[in-house]
Amino acid sequence: MPELPEVETTRRGVAPHVINRCVDAILVRDRRLRWPVQAGLEDRVRGQCIRAVDRRAKYLLFRFDQGSLMLHLGMSGSLRVLPAFQPPAIHEHIDLLLEGGAVLRYTDPRRFGSLHWLDGDPPEHRLLTGLGPEPLSADFDGGYLHRLSRGRRSPVKGFIMDPRVVVGVGNIYACEALHMAGVRPDRAAGRISAARYRRLAEAITEVLEQAIAAGGTTLRDFVGAGGRPGYFSQALRVYGRAGAPCPRCAAPVRVARLAQRSTYFCAVCQT
DNA sequence: AAAGCGCCCTGAAGGC
DNA sequence: TGCCTTCAGGGCGCTT
Numbered sequence: 001m002p003e004l005p006e007v008e009t010t011r012r013g014v015a016p017h018v019i020n021r022c023v024d025a026i027l028v029r030d031r032r033l034r035w036p037v038q039a040g041l042e043d044r045v046r047g048q049c050i051r052a053v054d055r056r057a058k059y060l061l062f063r064f065d066q067g068s069l070m071l072h073l074g075m076s077g078s079l080r081v082l083p084a085f086q087p088p089a090i091h092e093h094i095d096l097l098l099e100g101g102a103v104l105r106y107t108d109p110r111r112f113g114s115l116h117w118l119d120g121d122p123p124e125h126r127l128l129t130g131l132g133p134e135p136l137s138a139d140f141d142g143g144y145l146h147r148l149s150r151g152r153r154s155p156v157k158g159f160i161m162d163p164r165v166v167v168g169v170g171n172i173y174a175c176e177a178l179h180m181a182g183v184r185p186d187r188a189a190g191r192i193s194a195a196r197y198r199r200l201a202e203a204i205t206e207v208l209e210q211a212i213a214a215g216g217t218t219l220r221d222f223v224g225a226g227g228r229p230g231y232f233s234q235a236l237r238v239y240g241r242a243g244a245p246c247p248r249c250a251a252p253v254r255v256a257r258l259a260q261r262s263t264y265f266c267a268v269c270q271t
Numbered sequence: 272a273a274a275g276c277g278c279c280c281t282g283a284a285g286g287c
Numbered sequence: 288t289g290c291c292t293t294c295a296g297g298g299c300g301c302t303t
Contacts, residue, residue: 003296034279034299058297075297076281091281110280112297127299154274163298170296239296260276262294275303286292 002073004135004168005211007058010079014104015053017081018062022049022099030093034074034114037094041117045069045096057131057167061123068123074112080105132166135204140166142198149189149197158259159189160204169204172239173211175264177203179238179248184270185263186256210235238264 002010026045031037048064055061060079062069073079082103088095094106094115106113118125133140145166149159159165161174169177178185180203183196192200214235237247242255246266256263 006296032280034297072297074280075295108280109282110295112279112281152273158274161297172296259274261296273303275301277301278299279297282295284292284294287290 002058002075002077003170003173003211004058005173005208005214007055007060007073007168008212009215010073011053011055011060014079014081017102018050018053018096018098018104020049020051021102022047024097024099027095027097028093028115029088029095030111033093033108033111034072035116037115038117041115044117056128057134057163059128061118063121063123066119067121068118070114070116070118070123070125070127071106072114074108074110074114076110077106077108077113080107130164132162132164135166135168135208140201140205142194142201145201146192146194146197149192152190153188155186155258156183156189156192156200157185157263160200161259166204168208171261171263172236173204173207175239176207176237179246179264179266179270180207182270184267185258185265238266240264 023045026042028037028042044067045064048066050062050064052063053060054063058072060071062071071079082105084101085095085097085103088105091109092105092107093111096104098104106115116125133144145160148165149156152159157174157178160169160177161171175185177200181196181200183192183200238253241253242264243252245251246253246269249266249269251266251268253264254267256265
């Protein structure tokens, strides 16, 4: 289940195989994704050529000469490039048949993902408006988090996971970044100092960059575009390690429910 | 306006 | 072994 590093890993994995390839056809075998795949989408894509593969938040944007396909992997989606068509297995819902025979195939057991056709250039959609900055861009830093958080009483973990605040920080990386920065997940967002937000922003950036460099985090079913698993799971400090020693102070890692999500933290060195 | 929930869906894991 | 319950990486959209 893709968080931002998995989506970025997927983007980098598929891009070289699809850029400047033209689409002979798109096959949508199951339209029942998070939102039903719009009727007629096939006609918009057919015959067009992919010019770029971009990412905004966790959305992949396949840019054509006229319009874009916007794909979200949801919690269980993955993409891979097949050298030639082969009969689809269960949950393999969508194929882009590329000129020359290769197939870009979308698999999504839970069908929480989505696929939209966007006419505009640059691509615009209500799901993209209102998104916060990219965490790996220059307009994201501790000063930004500090300014935006003033007056907020809800926990800082939910604050950094809010895509209107900053995109791409899912449950795993929120836990990891808060541990790296030494910030308790349940601290009120509005009561954290500028200096600590500086550390937290740096931690978010660092953990995401490390995870991208490692090819994402494999948990259960994530497989990168080339079929290789990610290796970041070996580097997780607290996520999924309840009871194990904190890598910094050796106190047992604790787990709590925060905003309906499992939250792993060290009660000693996160304050 | 912020915050808290329910919910979409399938599969894996753990308890009994 | 099998059945049942719980949980999972997201995030929209409704209610308060």
